[in-house]
Amino acid sequence: MEQIGRLAARLRGASRVTVLTGAGVSAASGVPTFRGADGLWRQYRATDLATPDAFARDPALVWEWYGWRREKIAASRPNPAHDVLAAWTRRAPGWHVVTQNVDDLHVRAETDRLIRLHGSIWELSCWAGCGGRPKRWRDERVPLPEAVPRCPHCCGLARPAVVWFGESLDPADVAAAERATACEVFVAAGTSAIVHPAAGLLEAARSRGAFTAEVNPEATPASSSVDLTLRAPAEQVLPEIELRLIS
Ligand code: OAD
Numbered sequence: 001m002e003q004i005g006r007l008a009a010r011l012r013g014a015s016r017v018t019v020l021t022g023a024g025v026s027a028a029s030g031v032p033t034f035r036g037a038d039g040l041w042r043q044y045r046a047t048d049l050a051t052p053d054a055f056a057r058d059p060a061l062v063w064e065w066y067g068w069r070r071e072k073i074a075a076s077r078p079n080p081a082h083d084v085l086a087a088w089t090r091r092a093p094g095w096h097v098v099t100q101n102v103d104d105l106h107v108r109a110e111t112d113r114l115i116r117l118h119g120s121i122w123e124l125s126c127w128a129g130c131g132g133r134p135k136r137w138r139d140e141r142v143p144l145p146e147a148v149p150r151c152p153h154c155c156g157l158a159r160p161a162v163v164w165f166g167e168s169l170d171p172a173d174v175a176a177a178e179r180a181t182a183c184e185v186f187v188a189a190g191t192s193a194i195v196h197p198a199a200g201l202l203e204a205a206r207s208r209g210a211f212t213a214e215v216n217p218e219a220t221p222a223s224s225s226v227d228l229t230l231r232a233p234a235e236q237v238l239p240e241i242e243l244r245l246i247s
Contacts, residue, residue, distance in 0.1 A: 003230050004237060007187070008244035010211050016094040016183040019085055020201055021234075023101060024190025024216060028235040029076040031103050032069075035192045036218065051165045055127065059148045059157055066160045067143055070121055073103045074142045081189065081234035082109035084242045089113050096180040100191060100198050102162045115176045117169055117198055123161035130154035136161045169197065181205040189215040189234045193222035202226070 011017060023033035033039045034046075044065070048054050055062045078086075086109040088095045096113045099106055102121040106114050123136045132153020139149070149158040163169055174197060186205035193199045193214075202222055206212050213228040214220065215237050223229050230237050 003228055004240050005244065007185075007213050007228055007230065008241045010185050010213075011241065012245055014184040015092070017088070017092070017185045017187070018096045018098060018180040018183045018201075018205065018210075019088075019187045019189055020191060020198060021081075021085070021097060021099045021101060021106070021189050022191025022193075022198070024192075025081045025085075025099075025234045026076070026079070026101055026103050026105050027190065028079040028081065028233065029103075029105055031073055031076055031101075031105070033190075035194070046165055050162075052167065055159055055164075059127070059159075063144075063148050063160075066121065070142050070144075073105075073121060074140075076103070076105065078105045078109035079235045080239045082106055082111070084238040085109070086111040087242065094183075096183075098177045098180055098198070098201065100195065102160075115173055115180065117163070117173050117177060119160075119162040119170075121160060121162060124149060124158045125161040126151035126154060127157040127159045128154065130156060177201055178204065181210070182208055183210050185213070186210040187213045187215060188220075188222055188226070189238070191216070191220070193220040 027033055034041050049062055049065045082105050085097050089097055089112040097106055097111050098115045098117060100118050102118050104120050104122055122140050123138050125136045130151060130153050151158045181201050181204040183205060186202060188202050202212060212226040214222055214226045215230045215234050217231055217233055
């Protein structure tokens, strides 16, 4: 695919590169995406499962859903897309990965300079925000011993430390992601490019002069505005680009 050569040429020699990833990057690892034919939001309503109201209404139901996703993710492994992105960040100090994924597969692939906009499914926090420290703690047990885990500080309910619909992102993560839009090449891979502020990062990078590309087997709202589209799975395209970069 000639487009692969074009993107590789842009990446070669670029000192600042940012890759924004979404659920599609983990699809080949067996982690379900949210939208699309087999997407989670076809089967489930986000408002029943991924909002503060949903948790207030039925914490056990929300935890059951997160428990199921934790099980799926625990059984998965980083795929070649994660591996290539990790290699890029380890090789080049100005290359960043910004992810909307909560599965931590980028972490498991040992990615440097990773900005996680939506948190991690492996971290928990106090539902009531009791103020105990640490504010978030890691718990990788699958399954969790209780249907609804408890906060170790106040013994109230604990929640998944992920960003739900209607919640604000951590301002430090948003600021880091915005700084990363000052780059020569910005690639959106495996994201439907719908959810803000992640979706706005592509636009921000473009207005700051970045060459923009999209890696996605399907068209997205961003497709018409990027400089280059690679309509193929990330786990195929990224290793092909890497081959050209290292040869
Ligand atoms: P989506 O599920 O919305 O989009 C996944 C995208 O990946 C789609 O555009 C697919 O076409 C594409 N895709 C599928 N397989 C792929 C592959 N092998 N390689 C490359 N692309 C592939 O996921 P996100 O864009 O990550 O937020 O969704 C953004 C946010 O919406 C999520 O973080 C989550 C969700 O609701 C919250 O839960 C707050």
